[in-house]
Amino acid sequence: MSGGLALDLLLAASLLWSGWRAVATQDPYRSVVYFIVFGLLMTLAWARLEAPDIALAEAAIGAGLTGALLLDAIDALRSRRRTK
Amino acid sequence: MNSGLVFAMAGTLLFALGTAGVLLVRALFRRILAFNVMGSGAFLVLVGLAQRTGPPDPVTQAMVLTGIVVAVAATALALALVRRLHALTGRLEIQQRNDE
Amino acid sequence: MRAVAVILSAAAFAGIVIAQLLRLSTPVVDLPALVGERIPVSGVAHPVTAVLLNFRGYDTLLEIGVLLLAAVIVLAARGDEPAMNPAALPSAEPPIQMFARATTGPMIVVAVYLLWAGAYQPGGAFQAGAVLAAMAVLLYLAGVTGNWAKPGMALRAGLTGGFLLFLGVAASLLIRGVLLQYPVEHAGQLILLIEAGLTVSLGLILASLFLFLAADPPR
Numbered sequence: 001m002s003g004g005l006a007l008d009l010l011l012a013a014s015l016l017w018s019g020w021r022a023v024a025t026q027d028p029y030r031s032v033v034y035f036i037v038f039g040l041l042m043t044l045a046w047a048r049l050e051a052p053d054i055a056l057a058e059a060a061i062g063a064g065l066t067g068a069l070l071l072d073a074i075d076a077l078r079s080r081r082r083t084k
Numbered sequence: 085m086n087s088g089l090v091f092a093m094a095g096t097l098l099f100a101l102g103t104a105g106v107l108l109v110r111a112l113f114r115r116i117l118a119f120n121v122m123g124s125g126a127f128l129v130l131v132g133l134a135q136r137t138g139p140p141d142p143v144t145q146a147m148v149l150t151g152i153v154v155a156v157a158a159t160a161l162a163l164a165l166v167r168r169l170h171a172l173t174g175r176l177e178i179q180q181r182n183d184e
Numbered sequence: 185m186r187a188v189a190v191i192l193s194a195a196a197f198a199g200i201v202i203a204q205l206l207r208l209s210t211p212v213v214d215l216p217a218l219v220g221e222r223i224p225v226s227g228v229a230h231p232v233t234a235v236l237l238n239f240r241g242y243d244t245l246l247e248i249g250v251l252l253l254a255a256v257i258v259l260a261a262r263g264d265e266p267a268m269n270p271a272a273l274p275s276a277e278p279p280i281q282m283f284a285r286a287t288t289g290p291m292i293v294v295a296v297y298l299l300w301a302g303a304y305q306p307g308g309a310f311q312a313g314a315v316l317a318a319m320a321v322l323l324y325l326a327g328v329t330g331n332w333a334k335p336g337m338a339l340r341a342g343l344t345g346g347f348l349l350f351l352g353v354a355a356s357l358l359i360r361g362v363l364l365q366y367p368v369e370h371a372g373q374l375i376l377l378i379e380a381g382l383t384v385s386l387g388l389i390l391a392s393l394f395l396f397l398a399a400d401p402p403r
Binding site: 004005008009012015016019020022023024025028031032035038042045046048049050051053054057058061062065066069070073074076077 | 085086087088090091093094097098101102105109111113114116117118120121124125127128131132135140145148149152153155156159160163166167170176
């Protein structure tokens with residue numbers, strides 16, 4: 001098994017694991033953290049697939065902006081529940 | 085078995101995982117996450133299959149680039165609607181009429 | 185019971201698709217070669233940019249329209265949310281603000297570089313717009329600027345400008361008979377013009393997806 005293939009398999013397994021944890025965790029904050037990790041691992045996957053344009057966009061938009069949106073939404077959804 | 089096929093297979097599994105999440109998870113917020121996982125899986129399949137033969141394919145890369153940007157807009161829209169639902173009704177789930 | 189059915193069918197779906205994936209033969213149409221032949225007439229040297237802005241330019245036009253629509257709906261779905269728990273609002277500490285202001289200049293330079301370099305190497309309007317959006321969100325989180333709950337005329341003009349510019353170029357090319365068929369000698373300049381408009385608009389749209397809903401900063 002060559003080094004590149006081993007890296008790919010490891011990356012794919014990490015993607016599956018972090019995606020699974022993002023969907024299955026009960027606590028919203030932890031699932032967002034797993035989702036950001038998923039986004040960053042996707043960036044590595046795009047680099048392995050020789051797609052640097054997609055890697056740039058995934059890092060900035062997929063992991064960064066989506067993470068910011070999700071965290072902001074968690075704040076809004078939590079604090080309102082406390083004031084009700 | 086090159087890297088393209090490995091990621092295409094991982095993408096298929098992620099798509100299946102995301103679909104199961106959208107159908108089974110009750111909390112709307114995590115459903116949005118599952119939907120994003122579905123989308124990322126689909127993108128991996130697109131580029132992975134294109135990559136299984138030699139040189140990188142610019143057409144599928146352009147399609148996935150478009151897809152990522154549209155996916156973030158869809159996620160933002162879904163989150164805005166969930167926040168509005170929560171502000172109006174205080175609920176974070178959609179009530180099922182008949183549960184099995 | 186429903187959970188078991190969904191999980192089993194998802195697993196079966198994945199299994200069937202993977203089994204077929206492994207049996208695929210090489211594709212009939214060789215897209216990279218097709219694109220590579222036509223790079224010289226496309227106006228740019230990077231194949232992904234050529235596909236995005238020239239060969240499949242119509243898709244990009246529709247995409248920016250869809251993004252604009254999403255931004256408008258997010259603004260409409262905002263409602264009258266009262267101010268949030270003050271502890272969750274962005275901090276206004278001077279060191280963070282100074283850092284945020286200091287990185288504004290370099291981030292604009294990086295965005296312009298990504299836009300310009302998109303013609304020759306990985307880059308282009310989407311990546312540059314994402315950097316601009318990140319800059320705007322950073323300025324909000326540091327407390328330097330407020331949220332965009334009430335967008336003024338300048339912001340609205342910026343949001344729609346990219347789409348209108350792209351549409352204008354496409355429509356003016358329609359006079360020559362075909363939608364979005366650039367004249368070969370001006371293709372590079374037209375692509376750069378369209379990408380510049382797209383970068384500004386895309387940065388504003390992506391930032392507004394976050395900032396339309398963000399809480400009001402503390403007085």
